[in-house]
Structure formats: structure tokens, C-alpha cells
Amino acid sequence: MNPDFLEIIRYATKAPSGHNTQPWRFSLAENTISIRPNFEVALPVVDGDNRELYISLGCATENQLIAAAHFGYEAHIVQCDTAEIKIELTKSNQVVKDNLFHQIERRQTNRSVYSSKKIGNEQLEKLQSISPSENLKIYFAEIGSPLADTLSQYIAKGNEIQMSDKAFREELLSWMRFNGRQVKATCNGLSYKVFGNPALPDVIAKLIVRQFLKPNTQNKGDRKKIAFSSHLVLFTTKHNIVKEWIDLGRLLQRFCLTVTELGIASAYCNQPCEVVSLANELQKTLPINGEYPTLLLRIGYADPTPYSPRKKIEEVIE
């Protein structure tokens, strides 16, 4: 096995994924690495059509391409469909390295309350210049603007629907890791440390957390988190199809690595994109040319938080 390929895969696995399920499997051949979806860790309630799963695979793909260049390989996607994303790698002296490589291990989802400092024009322009394509668009909504107010209302509606849904709560709880033993045993899921919580035995933690998984409690927390952010950032797709989800994942990853480079924090407020009825309403009412609202982030300034665990690469290589 080419040791460079193993390192490239290790960087791929630093990508974000819904509930940190890490829904990828890698396989290697002489000059290719393939990423395949692992539906065993799909999230049927929150992500019924596997959209977030494929976005996560797109994020891992982008990390992989950036890491391949760093290790001196020309890398091209030679297959991209629901079954597989295959990358061909050729060693070359001509490879142009991508500075974003250095942000792969620094990037994180930061769910803390931000500082309320606004992102300056120069930095915003840099983010706005991350080129979307014809089928993918990025919209920035400054907190306090009418667009941000509308999106915030829909985040609240999303919390109301999701937190009133027992199946949603149980799925979320099943991915929560309440102490070091659970984190070590699974190396996936949402670690207590990432949320700034103390370690607790499973049974006690579940009782406590259930009290927080309620619409009003979530909305109170989210209102504050949004108010102290600088912008909401909405990613749209034209047709809401798998190919676009993978491409969106690649774009999202470049976006998140760029904000990391600029010292800006980011976290997901994806509720209105996850609840189909709300996404359909937003598609009709927002000034987004009928595109599909696919992913929503908040960005701003904050101190780093602890990092999420990852599985060892041996566990995700077929």
C-alpha cells in the first residue's frame, strides 16, 4: 500500500459529516482512491434522502484532492455517482499545492456563542469570491438584515418541528457520546467535550439531555447564537440532486477551510434545509431564483473548541 495514499485518506477523514457519522469507506488500487457511501451509518430521520451524507462525501473528496496535491500528486475525479467517487492520482513535479491544506486539521464546527464582532468587507469579499458554479450558489445574510431575520424564523420553526419529533430526538441521542469511554469506543458521534459539557454516565446524561431537546430550550440557545454571529450563509443547489450534493460538499469544504484560514468560526443551522416542508417554503419565498436551500451556516468570531473524534483509517478502508 502506498503510504502517501494512507496519509491522503487520513486527511479526507478530517472532513465534517452530519452527527459525525463519518459515512465513508475508502478503497485503494495502484493509482486510484475510491470513496463509497457507508449507508450503515445513514441518518434516516434527519437525512431521509441521504443529502447530507453525500455532502459529507463531497467534503471528504475535496480534502482528498487538496492533500493529494500537497503530497505531489496530480489528482482527478474519474468517476462520480451515487456508488462511488473515484480519484486517479499521478506523481508529478508540476503539481501546484493548495495553501488550504494547512487548514484541514485546524477546521472545526464551532457551536459556541460567538463574539458578535462583524466580519470586515475585505474578508467578506474573499469569502464571496469562492467561486460557486452555475448550479451552486452562496448567499450571505448579515445578522439584523431582513434576509437573516427570515432565515432565523425558519431555524426556529425547524427546531419546533424537529424537537417535537420523538424519532428525531432518539436518532440524535443515539449519536451523542456522553463520556470518554463512549468516545474511545466509537470514535464517532457528537462528543460531550465539543458541546462544552462535563463527562457523565450514559443513563444520567440521557435523562439530563432529554430536558434540553425541547423546542423552546433549543430556540432560546439558537437565538443567542445567531444574534452573536456575524452572518448566516446559505448554500443552494439548482436541482437538489446527488451530483450537486457532492459538488456542494466540495464547495462547502473549501468555504470552511477558507474561513478557518481567516480566523473565522463556523457552525451549522441546518434545520430549515432538513425539514422538507420548510425548505420548500424557503425555495418559493427567498430571493434565491427558485434554487433549493440546501445548507445553512452561521459564521463569526470565537475561540476554538475541542475537536471531534475520528475513526482510525484502518476502520474506514475496505
Ligand SMILES: Cc1cc2nc3c(=O)[nH]c(=O)nc-3n(C[C@H](O)[C@H](O)[C@H](O)COP(=O)(O)O)c2cc1C
Ligand atoms: C452536511 C452536514 C450537515 C450538518 N448539520 C449539522 C447541524 O444541523 N447541526 C450541527 O450542530 N452540526 C451539523 N454538522 C456538523 C457535524 O456535526 C460535524 O461536522 C461533526 O460533528 C464533526 O465535527 P467537526 O466538523 O468539528 O470535525 C453538519 C455537517 C455536515 C457535513
